[in-house]
Amino acid sequence: MQFTLGSIFIKDVQFGPRTEVAGGTLFVNKGELEELLMQDEHLQSVTLEIAHPGDSIRIMPVKDVIEPRVKPELDSGIFPGMVSKMFTAGVGRTHVLKGSAVVTTGRIVGYQEGIIDMQGPGAELTPFSQLHNLVIVAEPAAAITPHQHEAALRKMGLRAANYLGQAARSLEPDETVTYELLPLHEYHRRYPDLPKIAYVYMLQSQGLLHDTYYYGVDVKNMVPTFMHPTEVMDGAIVSGNCVSACDKNTTYHHLNNPVIHDLLKRHGKDLCFVGCVITNENVTLLDKQRSSDLTAKLVEYLGVDGVIISEEGFGNPDTDLIMNCTKIERKGIKTVLITDEYAGRDGTSQSLADASPLADAIVSAGNANALITLPPMERVIGSLEPAEVIAGGFKGNRNADGSLTVELQAIIGATNELGFNRLTAREY
Amino acid sequence: MEQKRVVVYLNQFFGQIGGEDKADTPPQSTDKPVGPAVGLSALLPKNCTIVRTIICGDGYFNENLEEASAAVRQMLKELSPDVVVAGPAFNAGRYGMACGMVGKIAFELGIPAVSGMYPENPGVETYRPYLYIIETGNSAASMRTALPAMAKLAGKLANGEPIGAPAEEGYLSRGIRRNLFAEKRGSDRAIDMLLQKIKREDFTTEYPVPHFDRVEPAAAITDLSQATIALVTSGGIVPKGNPDRIEASSASRYGRYSIDGIDSLTPEAFQTAHGGYDPVYANENPNRVVPVDALRELEREGRIGKLFPYFYATVGNGTSVANARAYAQEIAAELVNEGVQAVILTST
Structure with missing residues (x-):
């Protein structure tokens, strides 16, 4: 099986009469997208804004960041099982509007939405300051529960990204990368001398606004399972959480998982990347024991020499x-x-x-x-109020002086x- | 270059007052560099001058910690040096503790400080977050290597130059985690480290895991019907309005709240201040986190002696272990003083 990821490099995002890409600029039909998003009865209003790298703009409280993508061979959008029909992600072809993103904000859901500064010292700490962002400021309908509010914002961001992704459907990508997916034994046969590596991908699933979805399945209700590395590139994994901003994986992070991308880049050169085991982070001891036991079992089954384990x-x-570490090491x-x-504010x-x-x-x-300390910005998209x-x-x-002091946690x-x-x- | 002022701290022996018989000498000072300060003076950058040498007996300092500290604090305040150099103390325990305390006093005044000690000197463990401690041998025989390293670091500190990692500068790790940008992104560094580990090559973990405390649980209570039970939570339940302003994350304080005469925590009177979980269910019924209602029932049934009339609460969300330990020590001391036999700890 093969998967081809084609990037169209976006150098600017502007509002325009039609949603399309022309000369490296993504034009967005504001009215059309607003109307589409307002079809959700849980939302009272949506407003679209644009933030460019270097702008004196602070976006907060940010819930999610999503990269627009499309599969030219499929009519529907990506994020299968969540906002699109079911399909097996990570095979075929996908186009990405690289350099752009959808950012969702509006009235705070939990306590754990964060800040994106488009310039200054805060901008150096978040990758999203480097993107041309279409920001959706959404206000929920009255009498909505926090759980309905979270779901409404989550789906709104994904739908908006799918809407923008349509603009990439018939474009010729500026750059393409093709990944080959093999049956497990073929990895071992083809690269007998390279160390076999797997990736244990831990997904936030503490519940109560700390959830992640795999093909629309709430991962706190799943047992650990195998995943092809390229599945994330079609949105198989979606963020649904309001965990601390600094170390929550936004949907953008899942789509562009750096462990997966760097392992694939080195695959066949100095290592052999055989695949991923996805697991959850539930709160009860029984759940933790079950998930870590089964994760270690699946890793052993893959016959690898080593694993990278990432936390959320x-x-x-x-x-x-x-628990994952000790059971796999044993x-x-x-x-x-x-x-x-x-490590505390003083690091001790x-x-x-x-x-x-x-x-x-x-x-x-x-x-x-x-x-x-984040210096004041000329414009705030969203609200400074939850600071x-x-x-x-x-x-x-x-x-x-208008500046804002926060722990990095808030970015x-x-x-x-x-x-x-x-x-x-490091330790000093 | 701007002139910088250096103050040196020595014990009675290196300060050339006398041996153990003079260990009870109270703090005094002289304008001239004395003992190791003479050698140090020659090694410091040209713009750094030793303006005063403070000398105190090791016995006096450790047995009269408050008085000695106050005297040193007063002198440092008046002298307002750019850097303080204390010792080196090598493996002398009382001298190391005094040098460390001098470093802490300087730290509190915003003045950087350098000392030199053998790694096992108790002054290292107690005071390392407050000052830079150059690693020395266990006796004064290592003076010749200690002084140049101390002088170099003191010069950098006086001149406000950046300080490198422990291995680069020769100081013992201060246990302070500081952020910096690596050359490669984390995922790539993880792959490098994994390949090194698989090939059994040398690799350096970016976070050496500490040895964790394992606290033995206290013996079980034999007769619960006579016991006073207290409730303590890290789930952030506080009186409505959060009067103590306990933070939603990285709490810098805890609260003690009366439940005298309260049969059940109502949503009108209590709420959670915790920012790490969805507060809906805790706010709906705060007993879900601090089970006052259930404990009252047990009290009425006579299954427990009584419920302690206060509960303690903090927010255990990104709250540092050091802060949590300090709160626990204070809370435990109060509970023991007030005759509580057991505590139910609830977390979220």
């Missing part, structure tokens, strides 16, 4: 991370963990809530408690545990 969130999921399979740290506290001597190879995505209550904010963090994707960024921490 912190605290409670640290226990899942360590089978004689090497592990490297990607996590971030909560223990970084993780759990540990094991077997967790001897860890990549750190940085200390999320570290403070940063004190979002995770990473605190009473009195809005300074007299979307700042300490992403898929290893999306270059940020790290």
